[in-house]
Amino acid sequence: EPEVTQTPSHQVTQMGQEVILRCVPISNHLYFYWYRQILGQKVEFLVSFYNNEISEKSEIFDDQFSVERPDGSNFTLKIRSTKLEDSAMYFCASGTGEYQPQHFGDGTRLSIL
């Protein structure tokens, strides 16, 4: 069964550095999402992406964050000038549209030192 894959599984970065989290969505999906989960807290929506542009973003998704679909398969989340509070599990998801389930990757655990 097709699945969403995320790399790396764990990323350790110094505060202030830039980090890029990578995702390969399921190939025929059109909608892409990033979520994050701070340890011990609930999952939070960051951004959705459709037709090569951001469709919706939460208040968390400020100028520090950006997303890109650089080619036909990858979907990336870039975090500039990382802060300690960016430490979290970041999940990528993809889907085929409204009233359809979202399929999640296994997540990237980001640790900011």
Place this chain on the structure above:
Amino acid sequence: KNEVEQSPQNLTAQEGEFITINCSYSVGISALHWLQQHPGGGIVSLFMLSSGKKKHGRLIATINIQEKHSSLHITASHPRDSAVYICAVSWGSGGGADGLTFGKGTHLIIQP
């Protein structure tokens, strides 16, 4: 503010018991999702509902739109069902691009 509330937060039961997890939300939604998160962190979609009831194996999900309430039931529970069960909703403002709003999850432990 649009909120998703789950109960109970923690549930420990014996193998074979019938399990019910509840979810309520504050305003109208376009769809409600039940998801499962295992200790390793990965999230699996179990159900997506906009009305009525769905069944998959030993799992049953129901939703009452008028009461803004959904339940997830597990019949004949098994230790392998131990996980965090999460309710999430989409509010329907952006079609398929709607991000999900998550509840805090119910941590379920099934003891042998």
